[in-house]
Amino acid sequence: MAQTLYDKLWSSHVVHTEEDGTALLYIDRHLVHEVTSPQAFEGLRLANRKPWRVDSIVATADHNVPTDRAEQGIADPTSRAQVETLDANIRAFGALAYFPFRDKRQGIVHVIGPENGATLPGMTVVCGDSHTSTHGAFGCLAHGIGTSEVEHVMATQCLLQKKSKSMLIRVEGELGKGVSAKDIALHFIGVIGTAGGTGYAIEFGGSAIRGLSMEGRMTLCNMAIEGGARAGMVAVDDTTIDYLRGRPFSPRGDQWDRAVEYWRTLKSDEGAQFDRVVDIDARRILPQVTWGTSPEMVTDVRGQVPAPEDFADPVKREGVARALQYMGLTPRTPIDQIRIDKVFIGSCTNSRIEDLRAAARVVEGRRVADNVKLALVVPGSGLVKAQAEAEGLDKVFKAAGFEWREPGCSMCLAMNADRLEPGERCASTSNRNFEGRQGAGGRTHLVSPQMAAAAAIAGRFADVREIV
Amino acid sequence: MKAFTTLDGLVAPLDRANVDTDAIIPKQYLKSIKRSGFGPTLFDEWRYLDVGEPGQDHSKRPQNPDFVLNQPRFQGASVLLVRENFGCGSSREHAPWAIEDFGFRAIIGTTFADIFYSNCFKNGLLPIRLPEKEVEQLFLQCAGTPGYRLTIDLDQQVVRRPDGHAIKFDVDPFRKYCLLNGFDDIGLTLRHADKIREFEARRRIEQPWLFA
Numbered sequence: 001m002a003q004t005l006y007d008k009l010w011s012s013h014v015v016h017t018e019e020d021g022t023a024l025l026y027i028d029r030h031l032v033h034e035v036t037s038p039q040a041f042e043g044l045r046l047a048n049r050k051p052w053r054v055d056s057i058v059a060t061a062d063h064n065v066p067t068d069r070a071e072q073g074i075a076d077p078t079s080r081a082q083v084e085t086l087d088a089n090i091r092a093f094g095a096l097a098y099f100p101f102r103d104k105r106q107g108i109v110h111v112i113g114p115e116n117g118a119t120l121p122g123m124t125v126v127c128g129d130s131h132t133s134t135h136g137a138f139g140c141l142a143h144g145i146g147t148s149e150v151e152h153v154m155a156t157q158c159l160l161q162k163k164s165k166s167m168l169i170r171v172e173g174e175l176g177k178g179v180s181a182k183d184i185a186l187h188f189i190g191v192i193g194t195a196g197g198t199g200y201a202i203e204f205g206g207s208a209i210r211g212l213s214m215e216g217r218m219t220l221c222n223m224a225i226e227g228g229a230r231a232g233m234v235a236v237d238d239t240t241i242d243y244l245r246g247r248p249f250s251p252r253g254d255q256w257d258r259a260v261e262y263w264r265t266l267k268s269d270e271g272a273q274f275d276r277v278v279d280i281d282a283r284r285i286l287p288q289v290t291w292g293t294s295p296e297m298v299t300d301v302r303g304q305v306p307a308p309e310d311f312a313d314p315v316k317r318e319g320v321a322r323a324l325q326y327m328g329l330t331p332r333t334p335i336d337q338i339r340i341d342k343v344f345i346g347s348c349t350n351s352r353i354e355d356l357r358a359a360a361r362v363v364e365g366r367r368v369a370d371n372v373k374l375a376l377v378v379p380g381s382g383l384v385k386a387q388a389e390a391e392g393l394d395k396v397f398k399a400a401g402f403e404w405r406e407p408g409c410s411m412c413l414a415m416n417a418d419r420l421e422p423g424e425r426c427a428s429t430s431n432r433n434f435e436g437r438q439g440a441g442g443r444t445h446l447v448s449p450q451m452a453a454a455a456a457i458a459g460r461f462a463d464v465r466e467i468v
Numbered sequence: 469m470k471a472f473t474t475l476d477g478l479v480a481p482l483d484r485a486n487v488d489t490d491a492i493i494p495k496q497y498l499k500s501i502k503r504s505g506f507g508p509t510l511f512d513e514w515r516y517l518d519v520g521e522p523g524q525d526h527s528k529r530p531q532n533p534d535f536v537l538n539q540p541r542f543q544g545a546s547v548l549l550v551r552e553n554f555g556c557g558s559s560r561e562h563a564p565w566a567i568e569d570f571g572f573r574a575i576i577g578t579t580f581a582d583i584f585y586s587n588c589f590k591n592g593l594l595p596i597r598l599p600e601k602e603v604e605q606l607f608l609q610c611a612g613t614p615g616y617r618l619t620i621d622l623d624q625q626v627v628r629r630p631d632g633h634a635i636k637f638d639v640d641p642f643r644k645y646c647l648l649n650g651f652d653d654i655g656l657t658l659r660h661a662d663k664i665r666e667f668e669a670r671r672r673i674e675q676p677w678l679f680a
Contacts, residue, residue: 148590251677
């Protein structure tokens with residue numbers, strides 16, 4: 001029978017199935033960071049257990065780390081304690097690789113896994129972080145998990161999981177100029193809603209997806225969780241294989257050839273059945289901007305802020321009214337008349353080299369507008385930062401008035417010092433515009449790196465297609 | 469893990485859709501390396517008028533009198549009534565830890581985000597999915613009835629209203645079994661240790677590059 005990519009990844013990892021279909025799924029790669037792991041390590045200790053397979057673990061410190069003056073260490077004592085706890089836990093239990101604070105390969109866990117070849121096609125990948133869906137870009141089954149599951153995977157190398165339904169999001173056609181993977185992501189979430197993918201694993205397919213780089217595919221799979229799906233994935237093709245060749249943990253020699261032969265089977269078969277198929281015409285996607293406090297509250301840069309009465313459902317209407325009040329927006333305001341205070345280019349969604357290049361192209365030879373108090377570029381990892389500096393991108397950003405920072409999660413969730421003050425409005429390349437996400441009272445608008453750069457220059461949202 | 473069998477509890481209604489885990493427990497409290505003590509900062513930004521920090525005495529902070537959990541009639545609630553897509557966003561298990569630590573044992577809504585739903589079961593917290601019509605009725609009855617209580621029987625998979633109306637709910641048999649008995653998943657999984665080892669040995673031969 002014709003199988004979906006998800007069927008193949010699922011069935012090749014089932015160790016045991018309970019009567020009700022709950023499966024024990026073998027886990028190949030366990031990514032660990034400082035925020036969701038301390039209680040799991042503590043649980044192992046209390047039960048006198050050891051990790052089942054230490055060489056499946058790749059760890060880094062990312063959520064809490066400061067992005068300025070890294071040489072001075074972590075000023076906040078509770079953040080520092082959490083990062084030091086991870087150091088101690090890895091020392092005690094071990095890992096295949098650990099990229100601690102200030103290591104030159106340290107970075108956001110979802111950036112460093114792929115760039116080191118620690119994420120490979122056909123793997124199951126888990127991490128105590130919802131954006132683990134990112135790794136599905138490599139034809140992996142990648143799930144975000146809770147801390148109890150982190151402990152469970154450490155102790156047993158397995159995850160208890162029921163098979164999800166399958167959804168194909170098929171994006172055909174060519175993307176317009178200035179339109180990126182981030183715009184596909186925000187657009188599809190606008191179409192299916194933030195709960196649309198609940199209970200599903202999403203495969204992204206179609207010519208527009210095949211045309212994306214690995215960076216673009218990671219951006220898209222990263223946002224699968226914002227559409228409610230715990231896993232997003234893309235079939236393996238030449239783009240995948242070319243990206244992985246020569247990475248530190250990629251297979252070599254004969255093993256590389258054997259691996260590639262297998263990886264090429266990681267795609268949905270002709271005629272495979274999905275529980276739901278959503279068709280999207282790439283040519284109709286314009287640069288997206290969110291206006292509310294949920295990623296589904298999104299329109300394009302030519303659009304306007306809606307009014308609560310546009311929505312028939314009373315719960316939704318109430319939600320829109322509350323969002324507009326929180327966001328300080330008036331119905332019918334054109335998106336390109338919304339002025340901003342801060343700009344954030346970074347996060348596991350959009351901090352890779354391609355993202356920085358795209359933003360730098362918009363910024364080059366221009367200045368950040370006077371009303372923008374802070375424009376931050378936070379590279380996803382030390383390697384991304386070094387690559388960008390080798391290409392001179394740091395100079396482009398700094399000349400325009402951006403700050404060029406050290407790698408980390410930074411203002412995506414504001415666990416470190418990078419944050420919005422109450423009432424501040426931000427054009428952000430991150431993934432969540434929830435109330436308080438970037439700082440209590442902060443107002444987040446999600447956009448692509450190109451659109452964030454355009455907003456920084458204009459001081460308000462602006463159609464990047466008119467700038468480049 | 470605390471077992472869950474039956475519950476007769478006061479209901480607190482949280483009448484908004486898409487409540488995300490950032491709202492349930494904001495990021496500054498995630499710096500803790502413990503899994504307890506999150507109850508006082510549950511729904512922190514809605515519950516208090518100031519911005520809270522870890523290590524503070526939260527009982528001294530100014531409360532938002534409009535927020536439902538601060539209203540006297542809902543003190544002591546153990547059933548949280550919610551709208552669709554509750555628990556969306558971040559996978560932080562601090563969210564169910566905070567809800568449980570506050571005193572809730574069950575959450576009733578139409579839909580829950582996948583990771584949050586799964587995290588609840590690991591913490592003795594029962595999330596119950598009911599049809600929208602039933603949830604709407606519960607919101608109406610709760611609003612109109614001071615001291616509104618529901619009884620929940622996990623074994624029978626039923627929620628009973630004060631007027632006697634019984635609503636059946638679905639739950640995965642395996643999750644139900646674990647929760648009814650308060651079983652720790654890890655212990656159960658390790659009963660299959662031989663199967664895991666066999667699977668791993670086979671994988672090591674078929675895809676050796678995964679074990680480099």
